[in-house]
Amino acid sequence: xxxxxxxxxxELTGVRNFRDVGGLPTVDGRSVRHGVLFRSGHLxxxxxxxxxxxxxxxxxxxxxxxNSADQQLEGPDVELPGVRNVNLPLSDPAxxxxxxxxxxxxxxxxxxxxxxxxxxxxxxxxxxRRIVKDRTAEHAQVLHALAADSVPALMHCAAGKDRAGxxxxxxxxxxxxxxxxxxxxxxxxxxxHRRYKVRxxxxxxxxxxxxxxxxxxxxxxxxxxxLSAAFASIEETWGGTEAYLERGLGLTPAHRExxxxxFLD
Numbered sequence: 001x002x003x004x005x006x007x008x009x010x011e012l013t014g015v016r017n018f019r020d021v022g023g024l025p026t027v028d029g030r031s032v033r034h035g036v037l038f039r040s041g042h043l044x045x046x047x048x049x050x051x052x053x054x055x056x057x058x059x060x061x062x063x064x065x066x067n068s069a070d071q072q073l074e075g076p077d078v079e080l081p082g083v084r085n086v087n088l089p090l091s092d093p094a095x096x097x098x099x100x101x102x103x104x105x106x107x108x109x110x111x112x113x114x115x116x117x118x119x120x121x122x123x124x125x126x127x128x129r130r131i132v133k134d135r136t137a138e139h140a141q142v143l144h145a146l147a148a149d150s151v152p153a154l155m156h157c158a159a160g161k162d163r164a165g166x167x168x169x170x171x172x173x174x175x176x177x178x179x180x181x182x183x184x185x186x187x188x189x190x191x192x193h194r195r196y197k198v199r200x201x202x203x204x205x206x207x208x209x210x211x212x213x214x215x216x217x218x219x220x221x222x223x224x225x226x227l228s229a230a231f232a233s234i235e236e237t238w239g240g241t242e243a244y245l246e247r248g249l250g251l252t253p254a255h256r257e258x259x260x261x262x263f264l265d
Contacts, residue, residue, distance in 0.1 A: 010053055014045035017160035017194040021168060024185060026176040030264045036152045037263060039168050041160035042066060044075035051078050054154075059083045061150035063142055065090045065163040074158065084150070088138045090131055090163040099123075103219065111215045120218030121225070124162075128226045129233040131166050139170050140249040146171065147251075147258040161189040161222050166230055173241055174251060175263045179231065189222040 012018050018041075022034030038057065042064070046054065064077060067089035077085060102110055114120075146153060155171075157163035165186050172182045188194065238244040245251045251259075 012040075012046070012050045012053065014047045014050050015043055015054075016041035017189055019185075019188065019194075021172070021185060024172065024177045024181045026264060027178055028176060030176075030260075032172070032175070032177060032263055033265045037168070037171065038152070038154040039160055039164050040154060040156045041164075042070070042074050042156055042158050043077040044071075046078045051080065054078075055080050055083075057152060057154075059152050059154055061086055061145065061153045063088060063153060063155045063167070065138075065155070065157040065167060067091050070158050086145070086150075088141060090135050090138060090157070090167070091127075103216065108209070108212060111212060115215040115218065120215065121223070124218055124223070124226050125229040127162070128166060128230040131163065132170075132230045132233045133237050136248045139167060140251075142167060143171065143174055143249055143251060143259065144255065146262065147255045151262050159189070159220070160194075161220075162226075165189065165222065165227070169227060169230065170249075171259075171263075174245055174249075174256065175259050183224055183227055186227050187222050187224060 010018065017039070019039060020034055021037040021039060022032050024032045026032070035057070038059075043050075043054070043062070059080060061084045062077065062080065064085060064087045066074070066087070071087075079085075099114060102114055106114070142155075155164045155167050169182050169186060172185075173179075234241060234244045234248075238248050245256070
């Protein structure tokens with residue numbers, strides 16, 4: 001039985017960007033039930049107190065969308081008793097490896113070369129579009145699992161913003177949540193206490209100057225234009241949400257109904 005979560009957001013020390021997606025409105029006047037779908041950054045640095053809280057949620061499945069490079073950098077998720085862990089990488093560790101090395105280690109001129117004049121935002125938009133178009137097998141696996149038995153569920157990647165953000169958005173589309181509400185939830189990742197901690201080589205005076213942080217901001221912010229690009233990719237590739245869910249993800253009306261039964265009040 002799904003357990004109720006506190007009405008106030010928990011203060012987790014080692015897990016960033018955690019929240020319950022409950023309460024979001026659907027197009028037919030219903031709302032997402034609290035305590036069935038959660039999102040966060042990675043769980044590798046969860047403290048004992050964090051772990052106890054996560055264990056109290058009664059989770060069935062944790063979906064980890066990190067790739068092997070992320071896991072090597074951050075470590076494996078903490079183990080939660082009785083919880084199934086499913087790793088479905090939504091990005092190739094080789095894709096952009098040199099780019100992300102430059103983000104961590106590059107000097108100012110190098111960062112200008114790869115990020116200035118809108119190049120950082122363009123990269124994010126391209127990534128969002130590609131994840132929606134090319135990762136249908138992974139998103140189909142998630143939604144079929146949720147329809148079958150995998151709730152309550154937590155979805156995360158490294159920061160809980162991009163890969164988890166898209167996967168949460170796809171799940172919410174499948175149960176009929178309003179797009180404006182999906183975007184509003186996505187933008188909650190910009191709250192200061194939720195933001196991913198940027199890690200750069202070098203000392204504080206050179207690695208985190210105002211110009212460096214401004215160049216990096218497109219990579220570490222949630223921007224409505226990114227999620228809009230994912231939605232546009234759905235429209236351009238499948239002709240609309242319903243066709244995407246049916247043809248792209250293989251969801252039948254029966255699957256959709258089971259998802260609504262599990263997720264909606």
